[in-house]
Amino acid sequence: MLSRKPKAITFLVYLTIPILLYVFVVFFPLLTSLFYSLFEWKGGPNKTFIGGANYTQLIHDSVFWSAFRNNLYLVFLCLIGQVGIAFIFVMIINTRYIKLKGMHRTFGFFPSTIAAVSIGFIWTMIYDSRRGLLNWFLEKVGRADLQQVWLNNSKLVMTLVSIPLIWQYIGYYMIIMLSATAAIDTEILESADLDGANAFQTAVHVVLPMIKSTIMVCIVLCVSGNMKAFDNIYVMTKGGPGNASMVMAMYGYKISFEQQNMGYGSAISVGIFVLGIAVIGAMQLLQRAISKEEVI
Amino acid sequence: MKRSSKIMSVLLSALMASGILTACSSGSTTTTTAAATTTAAATTTAAETTTAAEETTTAAETTTAAETTKTTETTAADDTSSSGTLNYTGEISLMHFSTSEESEGNGGSDGFRTVIAQWEKDHPDIKLNQTVLANDDYKTQIATQAAAGDLPDVFLLQGMNTKAWAAQGLIMDMTDIIKSSPYYSEYNQNYFTPFTDNDKLYGLPVLTGGTCTVVVYDKNAWKEAGYDAFPTSWDDVKTADEYFKSNGYKETIAFGNGGQWQINSDFLSVIGDRYTGPDWFQSLVDKTGAAFTDEEFVKALTFTKDIFASGIFNDDFNTVTNEDAREYYISGESPAFIGGNWDVSYIGATLKESDKDLYNNTGFAVLPQPSDATGSTNTQNIGLGYAVSLNSKLADDQDKLAAATDFAEYVTGPEFSSYVAKNYALSGLTKVENVDLSAFDQFTQDFYNYSYVDTNTCEIYDSYVSSAVWSVLNTDLQTMLNGDMTPEDVAKAAQEAYEANY
Numbered sequence: 123m124l125s126r127k128p129k130a131i132t133f134l135v136y137l138t139i140p141i142l143l144y145v146f147v148v149f150f151p152l153l154t155s156l157f158y159s160l161f162e163w164k165g166g167p168n169k170t171f172i173g174g175a176n177y178t179q180l181i182h183d184s185v186f187w188s189a190f191r192n193n194l195y196l197v198f199l200c201l202i203g204q205v206g207i208a209f210i211f212v213m214i215i216n217t218r219y220i221k222l223k224g225m226h227r228t229f230g231f232f233p234s235t236i237a238a239v240s241i242g243f244i245w246t247m248i249y250d251s252r253r254g255l256l257n258w259f260l261e262k263v264g265r266a267d268l269q270q271v272w273l274n275n276s277k278l279v280m281t282l283v284s285i286p287l288i289w290q291y292i293g294y295y296m297i298i299m300l301s302a303t304a305a306i307d308t309e310i311l312e313s314a315d316l317d318g319a320n321a322f323q324t325a326v327h328v329v330l331p332m333i334k335s336t337i338m339v340c341i342v343l344c345v346s347g348n349m350k351a352f353d354n355i356y357v358m359t360k361g362g363p364g365n366a367s368m369v370m371a372m373y374g375y376k377i378s379f380e381q382q383n384m385g386y387g388s389a390i391s392v393g394i395f396v397l398g399i400a401v402i403g404a405m406q407l408l409q410r411a412i413s414k415e416e417v418i
Numbered sequence: 419m420k421r422s423s424k425i426m427s428v429l430l431s432a433l434m435a436s437g438i439l440t441a442c443s444s445g446s447t448t449t450t451t452a453a454a455t456t457t458a459a460a461t462t463t464a465a466e467t468t469t470a471a472e473e474t475t476t477a478a479e480t481t482t483a484a485e486t487t488k489t490t491e492t493t494a495a496d497d498t499s500s501s502g503t504l505n506y507t508g509e510i511s512l513m514h515f516s517t518s519e520e521s522e523g524n525g526g527s528d529g530f531r532t533v534i535a536q537w538e539k540d541h542p543d544i545k546l547n548q549t550v551l552a553n554d555d556y557k558t559q560i561a562t563q564a565a566a567g568d569l570p571d572v573f574l575l576q577g578m579n580t581k582a583w584a585a586q587g588l589i590m591d592m593t594d595i596i597k598s599s600p601y602y603s604e605y606n607q608n609y610f611t612p613f614t615d616n617d618k619l620y621g622l623p624v625l626t627g628g629t630c631t632v633v634v635y636d637k638n639a640w641k642e643a644g645y646d647a648f649p650t651s652w653d654d655v656k657t658a659d660e661y662f663k664s665n666g667y668k669e670t671i672a673f674g675n676g677g678q679w680q681i682n683s684d685f686l687s688v689i690g691d692r693y694t695g696p697d698w699f700q701s702l703v704d705k706t707g708a709a710f711t712d713e714e715f716v717k718a719l720t721f722t723k724d725i726f727a728s729g730i731f732n733d734d735f736n737t738v739t740n741e742d743a744r745e746y747y748i749s750g751e752s753p754a755f756i757g758g759n760w761d762v763s764y765i766g767a768t769l770k771e772s773d774k775d776l777y778n779n780t781g782f783a784v785l786p787q788p789s790d791a792t793g794s795t796n797t798q799n800i801g802l803g804y805a806v807s808l809n810s811k812l813a814d815d816q817d818k819l820a821a822a823t824d825f826a827e828y829v830t831g832p833e834f835s836s837y838v839a840k841n842y843a844l845s846g847l848t849k850v851e852n853v854d855l856s857a858f859d860q861f862t863q864d865f866y867n868y869s870y871v872d873t874n875t876c877e878i879y880d881s882y883v884s885s886a887v888w889s890v891l892n893t894d895l896q897t898m899l900n901g902d903m904t905p906e907d908v909a910k911a912a913q914e915a916y917e918a919n920y
Contacts, residue, residue, distance in 0.1 A: 164919075165565030166586030251734040252668075271734040276902060362678060363736050364897025379558050381886035382582070383919070384565050 152395065155388040163385035176389035186390060189368045190397060196284050196369065197348045197401070203288030205340045208295035213325045215296075216303055227300060230293035238290070242357030245286040249273050249358075273359055276366035283355045283367050287348070295340045302336035303329060338409055345405055349398045370394045506821040507543040511570040513563075514548070515556035516625075523767035524760065525842030526626035532837055533829045544821055564588055572822050575621045575807035577612025577881030578888065581920075584615045590808040593619045595823050601831045604848040612881040613805045621805025622830040626844040628759030629800045629869050630878050631688045633671070633783040634744075636776060639753035648754065648783035652725060655786055659730045662753055669732040672752035674743030676736070678892040681899065683880055684740070684758055686722055687799045688785050691876035693718040695793030703882045705920070710891075710912040714793065719898070719905035721788045726899045736899055750776070756785070759869070766861055777861055782868040797876040800869060802847065806830055845870055886919035887912060 159176050161169040180186055215226050233241070248255045249272040257269045272282055306329065314328045330337070352371040355361065361368035361376065368376075374394060378387025512534075516527035538546050549570065551559055557576070563569050564579070569588055583589045596602065596610075596619050609623040635648045643661045645654065659670040675681045691699065694714040701708035709715075726735065732746060740757050741764075747755035748768055755761070762782070769777035784798050806826040812819040835846035839853045843866040855863045880888045891912040897903040 163565075164582055164586075165561065166583065166588050167567045168586050251737070271737055273737045274734065274900065276897075276900060359737070360676070360678060362676075362893070362896050363900045364893055364902060366897075376889065379561055381889045381919070382561050382565065382579075383886055 155391045159389035159392050161385045165382045176386050180389050185365050189370045189373045193369050199284040200348045204291045208292050211296050212299045230296050233290045234294040238353035239357050241286050242354035246358050279367045302333040306332050504821045506817040509545045509547050511547045513570040513573040515553045517550050524763050525838045525844045529834050529838040533834045537828050569809045571809050574804040580613050580620050581615045589620050590810045591618045599827050609802045621807035622826050623802035623805045623847045624830050629798045630683045630758040631798050635754035637779045637781045652786045668751045670730045672743040672746035672755040673731050673735045674738040674740040676739040678896050680740050681895045682892050687879040690718045691797050692791040693793050710909045716909050797874045799878045800875050801878050884920045887915045890915040
């Protein structure tokens, strides 16, 4: 029906709505954070301009940098856990031995619909040292010597709080990848089969290259999602013991609201933004380098 | 080839956009959280306001129908004689944390809700717009509103925010209001200290005077271990620990520090006083020379570290909360528990239903004395942690201010105190003469005597100074109890936070 191209002005008018919304919820808070970060502001009407002093403090703040390291560690674990395991599951579901594929898809996706706070509580109970599933299991298999107060182990705690996150989002990435593999022409898979490729070879040499772009989307989603991790860790440990499971967003929250230091809290927010962009940027450079290599 | 690179570039720019979007959303966490909290508050308010009046009446009726009616009558009489008629008609916004759930079993909350309902009844022309949140949410919400300069007309002020908010001009100087209050002579003056800044008073202390540190113990179990009462020295506790461990108990004392504040409020605040005495803390509050790095305080930290390393506490004390730990006592896994008055009211209410024997045999004791402590003895930290405070903007509307003042005086006045004294054997801001304890069971009598009669009192650390200092100290204390930080480093970090924020 549409015979001629709409006028440019029509495009602009329709675009204005989302752009204004985007500016309001993203750029405006970011700019105000940037503004507040230049003040010593303990809440309330009085602020003192202190220039870059908050940023000097931020650069020397060991807790912030350890929180950043924790974020990176979380990203690393979740890349392997969420995207990696999801890929394996996709390959398993796609084999002809698996029945009830729809059910697997639904139940696999189920955890990502639960609120992170509930997930946090569920896993706190699993890790509980007295009544928890994990210690109970260790006792049943005769390894009571391995029992411990899990969430109090400052060396393990980051890994332990990552596991619920991984568990929760495997299904999410699985769905994305399943839709990508569904688009692969079955003839390709059949010819791979005829050529004598085993399941592993098919996965690595046929399926993986064909859904490469989707996997890249998954990786970026995973990185950006975990750079802002907060809720389930807050429920499980509040960043403890001490600061052992502190992540950047939680540190910003703690400084802003628990310590009521809004100025420095804003500086932390800006820091998170800059580091977030840097990490994502690095990921993209890496991806570009990889795809260039393959073209050659 | 060309086509695929085009797809690639579209995809990459989509990635970039989504990357920026997600990173941005973490960048602006502060703002988002604030917005989210507001929504939560709004929702709760709606739910609360509808049920508030109804539920308070029910609670009052079930406990003491006769008394409540009597109280209401006297109130009306008092009101007309003391403050005259109020000229204000309209809304007053009020924010507090005595939710209906909280008021079940908690005397202070029940009493507070009851007197609010009475005041509303006596002043039908004034609409109280209440926002009621759970305590944790309340603290976040009120801090956010303070930061935005948008406090409600009447709210509850936490002691440690007094100086900061007074300096910001957010809260009203209530010195004259308080001094001309009809109940002034009945006020327990000690309770005002946390809400005082440079001799100016910023609030009327509210709810009940409750201890933050009490040892709750099973008298029978300790008798079997050879102690007629809870030991007064930690060495005896350690000796008893051997007995308890070999007799089926998991630990001697249950404690929960999962929220990081418990070790401060429910332990260090008293142990610190035992080492430093009251003058040190007063000097810290007044900024007249005392420091966290002072030898006596570091000794208190060292003691805290050692006693928690000695194994008399549950091994998961650093991850479970006080709510979890008190269940260890209730279920009989531990013969003792350390917590605050809020834990005692929960334990009492639960045991009364589930374990009458333990209820009748539960006793209360102060923390034992560390052997090298020379500051004070037999102390427990008690006080009123919150005060009814007024928004400084009320000064623009004298009629509204008069109404808010009347409300503040009423809910902290003798009506409240006699209600909680009669129904719960608790004490509020005004003194109640001759509380008749005989009507109460042993548990309630014992706790009354522990709180108000048999012990010396000391200050609750986090009613003073600044939340920034306690947040740093509490986090480091948790690390220290795990053995990953020395008491000297903890003291040093706390001192730095103190100098930077107070």
